[in-house]
Amino acid sequence: MRLLIVGTLEGHITAAGQIAMQRGAKVSHVPDVDGGMRILREGQGADLVMVDVRQSVARLVKQMKQERINTPVVACGVQSDPDTAVAAIKAGAKEYIPLPPDAELIAAVLAAVAEEDNSVIFSDPIMAGTLKLADQIAPSDASVLVTGESGTGKEVLARYLHGKSRRANEKFVSVNCAAIPDNLLESELFGHEKGAFTGAVARRIGKFEEANGGTLLLDEISEMDIRLQAKLLRAIQEREIDRLGGSQPVKVDIRLIATSNRDLEKHVADGNFREDLYFRLNVFNLQIPALRQRPGDIKVLAEHFAKKYNEANGLAPRKLNAEAIARLESHHWRGNVRELENTMHRAVLLANGPEISIEAIMLTGEGMAPAAPPMPPITARPEPSGQPASAPPAQAPAQPAQAAAASGAAVDETGGKLVGKTVAAVERGLIIDTLSHCLGNRTHAANILGISIRTLRNKLKQYGDEGYQVPAPGEVDRASV
Ligand SMILES: Nc1ncnc2c1ncn2[C@@H]1O[C@H](COP(=O)(O)OP(=O)(O)OP(=O)(O)O)[C@@H](O)[C@H]1O
Numbered sequence: 440m441r442l443l444i445v446g447t448l449e450g451h452i453t454a455a456g457q458i459a460m461q462r463g464a465k466v467s468h469v470p471d472v473d474g475g476m477r478i479l480r481e482g483q484g485a486d487l488v489m490v491d492v493r494q495s496v497a498r499l500v501k502q503m504k505q506e507r508i509n510t511p512v513v514a515c516g517v518q519s520d521p522d523t524a525v526a527a528i529k530a531g532a533k534e535y536i537p538l539p540p541d542a543e544l545i546a547a548v549l550a551a552v553a554e555e556d557n558s559v560i561f562s563d564p565i566m567a568g569t570l571k572l573a574d575q576i577a578p579s580d581a582s583v584l585v586t587g588e589s590g591t592g593k594e595v596l597a598r599y600l601h602g603k604s605r606r607a608n609e610k611f612v613s614v615n616c617a618a619i620p621d622n623l624l625e626s627e628l629f630g631h632e633k634g635a636f637t638g639a640v641a642r643r644i645g646k647f648e649e650a651n652g653g654t655l656l657l658d659e660i661s662e663m664d665i666r667l668q669a670k671l672l673r674a675i676q677e678r679e680i681d682r683l684g685g686s687q688p689v690k691v692d693i694r695l696i697a698t699s700n701r702d703l704e705k706h707v708a709d710g711n712f713r714e715d716l717y718f719r720l721n722v723f724n725l726q727i728p729a730l731r732q733r734p735g736d737i738k739v740l741a742e743h744f745a746k747k748y749n750e751a752n753g754l755a756p757r758k759l760n761a762e763a764i765a766r767l768e769s770h771h772w773r774g775n776v777r778e779l780e781n782t783m784h785r786a787v788l789l790a791n792g793p794e795i796s797i798e799a800i801m802l803t804g805e806g807m808a809p810a811a812p813p814m815p816p817i818t819a820r821p822e823p824s825g826q827p828a829s830a831p832p833a834q835a836p837a838q839p840a841q842a843a844a845a846s847g848a849a850v851d852e853t854g855g856k857l858v859g860k861t862v863a864a865v866e867r868g869l870i871i872d873t874l875s876h877c878l879g880n881r882t883h884a885a886n887i888l889g890i891s892i893r894t895l896r897n898k899l900k901q902y903g904d905e906g907y908q909v910p911a912p913g914e915v916d917r918a919s920v
Pocket residue numbers: 556558559560561587588589590591592593594595596700776777780886
């Protein structure tokens with residue numbers, strides 16, 4: 440759950456953000472409507488927008504509608520102001536939350552929005568087997584390692600486990616180990632005491648303590664620095680953590696779930712991941728098969744996403760026709776369920792008949808419109824070293840290259856000629872552009888580029904060393920309240 444707060448919530452932003460974070464939401468904040476639109480547009484996304492009524496709610500809602508961004512908007516304002524509440528609802532806000540914020544009310548709004556996120560849609564017997572195993576292990580407190588290619592639904596499954604566990608009514612806190620710079624991750628996980636380092640002006644409670652009694656998801660654990668792995672191991676073994684600069688260990692009671700889209704055993708063999716930590720985390724391993732390995736899921740997922748995006752866009756319910764389904768079932772789905780979801784989102788917007796037909800299905804690598812999620816535009820795709828072993832050999836080349844071949848000249852997205860440039864220069868341009876597009880978010884950029892985060896980091900370090908300007912890690916993914 441990602442919450443975007445627009446405006447200062449009349450001075451209650453910290454309280455509202457904290458409540459949302461305690462409920463497991465990722466919170467980002469922008470001062471105004473334009474900032475909010477920027478985030479919504481550029482793919483950082485949000486599941487819910489909370490807007491200060493003193494901002495122009497009408498303009499935000501109108502703009503979002505115009506750009507077909509269908510995130511629910513709730514307005515927040517001080518209680519004594521019913522007229523503003525009415526105006527906000529008329530402007531298109533789904534709810535009005537009175538300030539100061541009430542924890543239960545915010546929790547209810549978040550839960551209503553998040554409800555759908557927790558459902559795991561499946562029909563293939565292979566996935567049924569995975570879920571059966573998940574049901575069996577959910578009630579225990581044992582650590583679970585969820586593995587699978589990018590976009591297979593690891594986070595969805597982690598939330599499912601939590602929802603089926605004895606801790607279901609407690610918090611689910613998630614930390615993306617790849618999105619947070621190494622030097623900040625320790626404090627993020629374990630917290631710090633006032634004065635622990637220059638700038639530590641107050642005690643900060645880390646995610647372990649925040650998740651106390653509930654479940655802690657360590658997302659993309661393979662990216663954790665090896666020194667921090669030692670501290671994590673201790674926390675798991677001793678069931679206590681040390682805040683940075685703290686003198687007393689703090690007891691914590693959490694259920695740990697970790698995810699990785701990389702082969703952790705190989706990581707261990709390469710000396711990048713501690714073997715003892717691997718065994719601690721891997722009490723149970725839930726391996727989510729790639730979508731291409733569970734073709735029976737494609738139709739139900741496609742129908743689920745078609746319904747979701749039809750509703751979200753206020754369109755009449757439309758079914759996929761048989762030809763469209765057959766096309767979906769024959770695709771390779773390198774980006775797994777996430778790619779299918781994006782494809783269906785596009786299909787719903789493109790379809791203009793009473794049903795969704797094959798014309799509306801634009802698959803990656805087949806002449807996708809530029810408005811779609813950014814595509815590597817060229818032939819100079821860096822071959823990732825950390826690609827999952829089961830990844831297919833490079834598929835049909837990305838479509839702009841095909842289009843360019845047809846017209847006789849390779850061009851990049853901005854229309855500039857590629858011929859005459861070195862592969863290294865094109866690769867650098869692609870990587871830096873993609874990263875800026877992702878507001879500096881390394882995880883998203885690596886996913887889009889189809890390379891591992893480590894490869895991306897190494898490239899960025901090299902570019903930085905060579906004097907190129909590299910976008911700083913985005914802060915929008917993390918709480919900024
Ligand atoms: N079985 C499923 N049912 C419904 N939605 C799903 C399912 N699996 C995945 N999704 C959706 O697909 C998208 C990707 O899922 P998720 O974020 O859990 O994948 P992931 O494996 O964690 O990806 P990454 O490795 O990139 O972090 C999400 O929008 C999620 O809601």
